[in-house]
Amino acid sequence: MARTPLMAGNWKMNLNHLEAIAQVQKLAFGLSDKDFDAVEVAVLPPFTDLRSVQTLVDGDKLKIKYGAQDVSAHDSGAYTGEISGAMLAKLNCTYAVIGHSERRQYHGEDDATCNAKVKAAYRYGLTPILCVGEGLDVRKAGGQVAHTLAQLDGALAGVPAEQAASIVIAYEPVWAIGTGEVATPEDAQEVCGAIRARLAELYDAELADGVRIQYGGSVKSGNVAAIMAQPDVDGALVGGAALDAEEFIKIVRFRDQ
Numbered sequence: 001m002a003r004t005p006l007m008a009g010n011w012k013m014n015l016n017h018l019e020a021i022a023q024v025q026k027l028a029f030g031l032s033d034k035d036f037d038a039v040e041v042a043v044l045p046p047f048t049d050l051r052s053v054q055t056l057v058d059g060d061k062l063k064i065k066y067g068a069q070d071v072s073a074h075d076s077g078a079y080t081g082e083i084s085g086a087m088l089a090k091l092n093c094t095y096a097v098i099g100h101s102e103r104r105q106y107h108g109e110d111d112a113t114c115n116a117k118v119k120a121a122y123r124y125g126l127t128p129i130l131c132v133g134e135g136l137d138v139r140k141a142g143g144q145v146a147h148t149l150a151q152l153d154g155a156l157a158g159v160p161a162e163q164a165a166s167i168v169i170a171y172e173p174v175w176a177i178g179t180g181e182v183a184t185p186e187d188a189q190e191v192c193g194a195i196r197a198r199l200a201e202l203y204d205a206e207l208a209d210g211v212r213i214q215y216g217g218s219v220k221s222g223n224v225a226a227i228m229a230q231p232d233v234d235g236a237l238v239g240g241a242a243l244d245a246e247e248f249i250k251i252v253r254f255r256d257q
């Protein structure tokens with residue numbers, strides 16, 4: 001199955017709502033229909049930017065998709081500081097990032113939390129971008145595949161095939177995030193291939209063949225082409241380099257690099 005690459009910019013806690021408008025305008029100005037025919041482009045701004053991004057995307061009929069960096073596992077109620085799937089759906093978000101390593105590390109999110117958030121996203125028609133990946137200790141011990149697949153199993157427990165068919169998995173080895181130390185294309189392929197094989201076991205081969213698996217961790221215009229050339233890598237989840245519009249556009253145009 002031909003999988004449309006998904007090139008997504010995770011802005012993390014950067015760019016306020018005015019800066020977000022400027023950034024999306026730069027992307028819209030720089031990208032052409034030819035780009036959007038070849039790849040899907042998404043931005044994942046802070047919550048406070050989403051309404052501005054929605055207004056711009058709707059008003060100018062932009063082909064850029066957008067989503068949130070997290071979603072609450074709960075539907076509504078006394079959960080101070082949380083943002084619900086219903087709220088994100090109301091803003092026409094396409095995606096919700098779930099289980100980013102920074103949420104796992106700094107906010108104690110475990111596989112059960114991710115599982116509840118994946119289910120919450122689907123309750124509101126949001127597509128999860130589920131982040132998985134090992135830390136340096138696990139990598140050094142050679143446990144990257146087992147560790148990552150355990151995260152995948154945990155997050156997908158009880159998620160039916162009709163839903164899982166649309167999920168996006170982002171393989172983000174923690175040691176490569178924000179460090180400038182990108183995984184080799186072979187390292188990325190090893191784990192992304194294992195993720196697809198596990199999806200075939202959990203569901204079936206056809207479903208696994210359709211799921212997009214991104215790589216994330218120090219992706220730049222200079223290394224994206226080699227990673228995207230791997231058979232089981234269908235996109236990139238870009239952090240730091242997504243804050244520079246010109247650089248992100250080069251990443252979107254990975255085939256030209």
Ligand SMILES: O=C(CO)COP(=O)(O)O
Pocket residue numbers: 010100172176177178179180216217218219237238239240241
């Ligand atoms: O965490 C990431 C994307 O979600 C990757 O971040 P960097 O591209 O800054 O390494």
